Amino acid sequence: xxxxxxxxxxxxxxxxxxxxxxxxxxxxxxxxxxxxxxxxxxxxxxxxxxxxxxxxxxxxxxxxxxxxxxxxxxxxxxxxxxxxxxxxxxxxxxxxxxxxxxxxxxxxxxxxxxxxxxxxxxxxxxxxxxxxxxxxxxxxxxxxxxxxxxxxxxxxxxxxxxxxxxxxxxxxxxxxxxxxxxxxxxxxxxxxxxxxxxxxxxxxxxxxxxxxxxxxxxxxxxxxxxxxxxxxxxxxxxxxxxxxxxxxxxxxxxxxxxxxxxxxxxxxxxxxxxxxxxxxxxxxxxxxxxxxxxxxxxxxxxxxxxxxxxxxxxxxxxxxxxxxxxxxxxxxxxxxxxxxxxxxxxxxxxxxxxxxxxxxxxxxxxx
Amino acid sequence: xxxxxxxxxxxxxxxxxxxxxxxxxxxxxxxxxxxxxxxxxxxxxxxxxxxxxxxxxxxxxxxxxxxxxxxxxxxxxxxxxxxxxxxxxxxxxxxxxxxxxxxxxxxxxxxxxxxxxxxxxxxxxxxxxxxxxxxxxxxxxxxxxxxxxxxxxxxxxxxxxxxxxxxxxxxxxxxxxxxxxxxxxxxxxxxxxxxxxxxxxxxxxxxxxxxxxxxxxxxxxxxxxxxxxxxxxxxxxxxxxxxxxxxxxxxxxxxxxxxxxxxxxxxxxxxxxxxxxxxxxxxxxxxxxxxxxxxxxxxxxxxxxxxxxxxxxxxxxxxxxxxxxxxxxxxxxxxxxxxxxxxxxxxxxxxxxxxxxxxxxxxxxxxxxxxxxxxxxxxxxxxxxxxxxxxxxxxxxxxxxxxxxxxxxxxxxxxxx
Numbered sequence: 001x002x003x004x005x006x007x008x009x010x011x012x013x014x015x016x017x018x019x020x021x022x023x024x025x026x027x028x029x030x031x032x033x034x035x036x037x038x039x040x041x042x043x044x045x046x047x048x049x050x051x052x053x054x055x056x057x058x059x060x061x062x063x064x065x066x067x068x069x070x071x072x073x074x075x076x077x078x079x080x081x082x083x084x085x086x087x088x089x090x091x092x093x094x095x096x097x098x099x100x101x102x103x104x105x106x107x108x109x110x111x112x113x114x115x116x117x118x119x120x121x122x123x124x125x126x127x128x129x130x131x132x133x134x135x136x137x138x139x140x141x142x143x144x145x146x147x148x149x150x151x152x153x154x155x156x157x158x159x160x161x162x163x164x165x166x167x168x169x170x171x172x173x174x175x176x177x178x179x180x181x182x183x184x185x186x187x188x189x190x191x192x193x194x195x196x197x198x199x200x201x202x203x204x205x206x207x208x209x210x211x212x213x214x215x216x217x218x219x220x221x222x223x224x225x226x227x228x229x230x231x232x233x234x235x236x237x238x239x240x241x242x243x244x245x246x247x248x249x250x251x252x253x254x255x256x257x258x259x260x261x262x263x264x265x266x267x268x269x270x271x272x273x274x275x276x277x278x279x280x281x282x283x284x285x286x287x288x289x290x291x292x293x294x295x296x297x298x299x300x301x302x303x304x305x306x307x308x309x310x311x312x313x314x315x316x317x318x319x320x321x322x323x324x325x326x327x328x329x330x331x332x333x334x335x336x337x338x339x340x341x342x343x344x345x346x347x348x349x350x351x352x353x354x355x356x357x358x359x360x361x362x363x364x365x366x367x
Numbered sequence: 368x369x370x371x372x373x374x375x376x377x378x379x380x381x382x383x384x385x386x387x388x389x390x391x392x393x394x395x396x397x398x399x400x401x402x403x404x405x406x407x408x409x410x411x412x413x414x415x416x417x418x419x420x421x422x423x424x425x426x427x428x429x430x431x432x433x434x435x436x437x438x439x440x441x442x443x444x445x446x447x448x449x450x451x452x453x454x455x456x457x458x459x460x461x462x463x464x465x466x467x468x469x470x471x472x473x474x475x476x477x478x479x480x481x482x483x484x485x486x487x488x489x490x491x492x493x494x495x496x497x498x499x500x501x502x503x504x505x506x507x508x509x510x511x512x513x514x515x516x517x518x519x520x521x522x523x524x525x526x527x528x529x530x531x532x533x534x535x536x537x538x539x540x541x542x543x544x545x546x547x548x549x550x551x552x553x554x555x556x557x558x559x560x561x562x563x564x565x566x567x568x569x570x571x572x573x574x575x576x577x578x579x580x581x582x583x584x585x586x587x588x589x590x591x592x593x594x595x596x597x598x599x600x601x602x603x604x605x606x607x608x609x610x611x612x613x614x615x616x617x618x619x620x621x622x623x624x625x626x627x628x629x630x631x632x633x634x635x636x637x638x639x640x641x642x643x644x645x646x647x648x649x650x651x652x653x654x655x656x657x658x659x660x661x662x663x664x665x666x667x668x669x670x671x672x673x674x675x676x677x678x679x680x681x682x683x684x685x686x687x688x689x690x691x692x693x694x695x696x697x698x699x700x701x702x703x704x705x706x707x708x709x710x711x712x713x714x715x716x717x718x719x720x721x722x723x724x725x726x727x728x729x730x731x732x733x734x735x736x737x738x739x740x741x742x743x744x745x746x747x748x749x750x751x752x753x754x755x756x757x758x759x760x761x762x763x764x765x766x767x768x769x770x771x772x773x774x775x776x777x778x779x780x781x782x783x784x
Contacts, residue, residue, distance in 0.1 A: 042406040100382070104389055278394035285389055288382040295375040302371075311371055360374060 026322060027354045029263055030347055033270020044271040052268055054222070056333065059261035060326045061218035061232030062254050067131060067153055067323070068236020069251050079151075081306035082144065086152035088304065089297025089317060090128035094156060096293035098124030100285055115335070118167065119342050122331045125160040126346045127290040129153040129323040133258060144307055145316040153323040154233065160327050161230030164334050168225060182224050186231040189216045190238040194246040206245075210253035225334045229327050262322055269329050273344045282341070283348035290349060291356055294318055318357035320350040420532070423568070427519060428530045430570055434459055434504050435521060435528050436495055438467055438480070456521040456528050457493060458564045458575065458591075465495040466595040468562045468575045468586075483603045487545040487667040489561070489577065490591070492599045506588040507571035512538040512551070518573050520563040530566070533558055535585075543579055544664040547597070548590035550574075555582045580663060607672040607694050608726055610639025615662050616650060625685040626650040628658065630665045632681075636725060644690045646683060653680040706758045706782070708734065710751035716772075717741040718751045728758070728782045735773065742770035758782060 036043040044052075071079070102120035131153035142150075161179060169175040193213035200206050217235045221228035239247045298314035310316070328346035332339040438457045457465035464482065469489040484491040509516065515537065519530040538551040551574070553559065559576035565585060567573055572588035612634035616624070620631055629652040635645050645651075651659055655678050659665050675694040680687065707727020710718040720738045723729050743749045743757045744767055754769070761767050766781040 038406075039402050040404070042402055042404050043408060045406045045408060048408060096382070100386055103386060107390060107393055276394075281389050281392065281394065285382075285385050288378065288385045292375070292378040292382040295371075295378045299371060299375050311369065314371060314374060 026266060026320065026325075027351055029266040030270040030273075030325070030351055033267035034273050034347075035270075036267070037271025037273065039274055040271075044267070049268060049271055052264065053333065054219075055261070056265055056268060056329055057222035057228035058215055058218035059265040060228040060330045061221060061235070062214055062258055062261050063133075063323060063326050064157060064229045064232020064234075065214065065217070065236035065239070065250065065254050066133065066258060067150075067157070068233045068238070069240045069247065069254075070150060070236075071154060072237060072240025078144065078147075078307040082148045083151050083154065085301035085304060085306060085309070086148045087155040089148075089294065089301045090130075090152040090156050092297040092300060093290055093293030094124035094128035094159070096124075096289045096296070097127035097286060100289040101282065104282060104285055115338065118163065118335065119339065121163045122160070122328065122335075122339070122342060123286060123345060125156045125163060126324040126328040126331075127286060127293065127349065128156040129327065130294065130317050130319060130321045131323045132319065132321040133262065143310075145310050145313050148301070148309065148313070149317050149319075149321070152317070153229075153321070157227070157229045157233050157323070157327070160331065161227035164225070164227045164331060167334060178224075178226070182221065182226045182231060183234055185220050185224075186217055186234045187238055189213060189220065190235040193250070194239065194242055194244075197246040197249045198244060200245075206249040207253050210249050211257070213250065214254055214257070222333075227327070227334075228330050229323070265326055265329060266322065269325050269343060269347050272329075272332070272340065273347045274340065275344070276341075279341050279344045279348065282345045283352065286345050286349035287352040287356065290320075290353060291318060315357070315360045318353060318360055320353040320357075325350050424519065424530050424532065427566070427568070427570055431504065431530075431566060432528075434572075435564055436465055437523060437528055438465070438493055440467075440480075442469060454523045454525065455562055456523050456564050457495065458572075459495050460592045460595060461495075463495055464595075464599065465493055466575075466591065467491045467493055468577050468591070470561050470578065483598045483601070485594070485598050485603070486606065486670040488586075488594070490594055490598060492595050504566075504570065504572045504588075506592075507567050507573045509538060509573075512540060516573075517568055519566045519568060520559060520576065521565075522560075522563070533565070535559075538585070541584070543584070544660075544667045545579075546586055546590055547594050548587065550579075550590065551585045551587065552579070552581065553583050553585060557583050559583045559585070604671040604673045606670045607675075607677070608669070609641045609645070609677070609692060609694070610636035610725060611641055611645060613651065613662055613665055620650075624648070624650045624682055626652060626682040628652060628660050629682070630659055630662050638724075640694050641692045644692050645679075645681070648683070650682040651679055652682060652687075654678070706755060708751075708754070710740070710754060712750050713739055715748060717748050718754050728784060732780045732782050734771070734780070737773070739772045740769050741772050741777075743767060744769075758784060 033044070034040055038044065038046055038049070071083070098120040101123045102116060105116040105120065129152060131150045161182075162175065165175040165179040165182075166172075169178050190213070193209060193216075196209045197206055200209060213235070217231050218228050221231040236250075239250050294317040295314040298309075298317050302309045302311075302313055325346060328343050332343040335342075436457050436459055437454050439452065439454045442451050442453055455467050455469070457467045459465045467490075469491065480493045482492040482494060516535045518533050518535055520533045521528050522531050535557055536554045538553060540549045541552045543550055559565075561577050563576040565573040565576060574585040574587040575591050576583060576585055578584065611632055613630040614633045616626060616629050616631050621627060624631070629650040632645050632647055632649040632651065635642055635647060651665070653659055654665075654668050655674070657668065659668065677692045677694065679690040679692060681690050682688070705724065705727050707724030707729045708720055709722035709724075711721050713719045716739055718740045720729075720734055720736055720740070722736060723734050740749060740754055741747070743754050746753055746757070749757070757767050761782075761784045763784055766783045768779060768781050771778050771780060
């Protein structure tokens with residue numbers, strides 16, 4: 001394992017205020033979005049946000065694609081062990097947050113009722129993910145704690161897809177059928193893009209096909225009102241598994257677009273955030289439950305057999321990353337305006353988690 | 368205890384405490400307060416100006432100008448008995464045919480161009496010159512009836528037809544016995560003139576403005592065109608006059624008569640066709656199988672009647688009864704046109720009107736009790752006999768001219784035989 005001093009980020013990166021390879025200033029962009037949004041300086045009016053809305057599923061799908069490609073990256077030791085541990089801690093966090101939100105739901109206006117479980121599950125899925133933007137450098141072998149953190153979005157992304165599918169079909173079999181159809185469509189698009197890219201040589205044409213495939217994956221998920229994150233993840237896994245020219249082209253071109261798309265997504269999420277006492281209270285609970293879930297998950301992950309993980313794994317898992325906000329934004333668009341408080345809770349929880357993570361930094365760096 | 372365990376226990380404790388505290392608070396519903404800051408981007412965009420609005424209306428006017436024409440006609444008012452000459456907008460719904468909507472009490476006197484007219488609605492189908500190509504105008508289907516709408520209304524001037532914007536606060540779908548389909552009631556203060564053709568800002572045909580008993584309404588384009596097409600096929604209904612007066616069935620009258628719906632007979636002409644069949648106080652509940660709900664429906668049925676045998680269902684002294692009234696044929700009515708005046712001599716002045724018979728030539732000319740006929744034809748200060756003789760001498764369909772003094776005013780009218 002590399003020495004901790006080589007990957008522990010500086011203070012401004014820990015606070016989510018700086019931009020470096022593989023990270024985005026989440027805190028800065030969310031606050032900026034909130035300041036520019038309809039409830040702030042009103043630069044981003046509701047009309048402007050409506051214009052931007054169609055790009056959001058594409059941004060979310062791009063994140064999914066990058067996560068899928070990251071998972072299938074060659075020469076990554078302990079992949080399955082780390083995935084199991086990451087999924088364990090994310091499921092534990094998700095369960096903590098979902099149960100806590102469901103417990104508080106009757107006390108909060110607009111959250112109670114039949115949608116309370118959906119809101120709780122979406123909050124749980126968003127809280128369970130700590131993954132940040134995957135690194136594009138294939139040669140860099142990152143510490144196990146960071147690799148585990150970047151893998152914890154995979155299982156929750158598929159779980160979130162099931163939750164969103166259940167919005168359309170109340171019966172489990174029907175929602176599974178819907179999900180299978182969406183997955184099939186994502187695979188068909190991925191397959192078509194793979195075939196096209198395999199026989200295309202000029203990079204300009206490859207870029208056109210890659211971007212078209214990204215737009216289709218995100219667009220189809222949006223049209224079906226299903227999880228763009230899961231569709232992108234499935235497409236990314238497909239391209240990662242088949243490899244070859246397709247994988248290289250997709251990774252290159254989606255990585256080229258990832259920063260603008262993620263900034264757009266975070267700005268939109270920040271702009272859509274509203275504040276009220278109930279939202280602040282729920283965000284406080286979300287933050288506390290997420291921190292407890294991540295620390296408990298890390299404690300459990302360290303004690304399960306497999307790769308040896310550092311003592312301060314919990315501190316490494318506390319940063320919220322971008323996948324949680326992406327999923328919440330995607331889910332809010334699917335559920336409708338009634339889920340706007342949920343997005344606000346996730347955004348505020350993300351800001352709080354980023355600040356908490358900066359305070360509970362890994363021990364090696366402080367010593 | 369390791370640092371990891373301490374962090375975990377602290378976080379778990381904080382989570383439990385926050386859940387415990389928050390579970391004891393009931394958060395009230397809170398409305399989102401409006402942002403006091405004005406939106407920035409719309410301020411950067413060029414502000415709309417009145418010149419833009421005028422330009423938009425001008426463009427729309429050019430685009431739609433083929434769909435209307437101006438009909439200059441004399442309008443006879445049934446209420447005042449006066450003729451006025453006005454320019455009216457007519458909607459061209461076929462290349463050679465247009466429709467005009469006038470107030471219910473008015474009639475278009477343009478015999479050579481009128482194809483058919485419907486008295487209850489004031490809808491009149493007229494011939495149009497075929498030189499202008501009729502543009503394809505789509506009919507408007509409002510997505511939201513409750514919201515406000517900007518419509519473009521035609522305004523007629525001697526120079527032609529122009530468009531002006533009208534804000535309609537809301538549309539309330541309702542029914543009228545005079546129209547075949549639903550119409551839209553608009554708020555009372557809406558600035559709509561009867562007969563104005565209404566378009567949307569994108570050039571769709573919204574309808575035609577008119578008035579019903581409760582205020583201004585818009586008859587949707589589809590309804591008005593369908594009714595005009597039907598009117599053109601069937602022709603103007605002759606209508607009928609039972610020579611009775613009816614009034615609404617009030618709650619008190621309903622209790623007294625035992626009827627729940629209908630119109631109450633208030634007067635029966637002793638010389639009329641229903642003198643022996645109907646009595647004052649009868650409640651007419653249906654006519655030829657059609658329920659009569661109110662006076663408006665009765666008037667509409669009477670004005671559109673095209674048969675001479677009427678089967679009425681009436682309630683008389685609380686008991687239902689079936690009554691059949693046979694009307695004289697229109698030809699017989701025309702041939703029996705009478706002067707209908709009871710006159711008395713005013714020496715040195717002329718003949719004073721003591722009574723006007725309903726449905727007579729004098730009634731049609733709107734003569735009233737108290738009028739003094741000061742001249743008839745070329746004869747001054749006529750006696751009652753001279754008036755009657757002058758009318759009798761006129762050919763059927765012909766007219767005599769007479770001078771009247773009504774209070775302090777003087778006028779000239781024609782009595783059509």
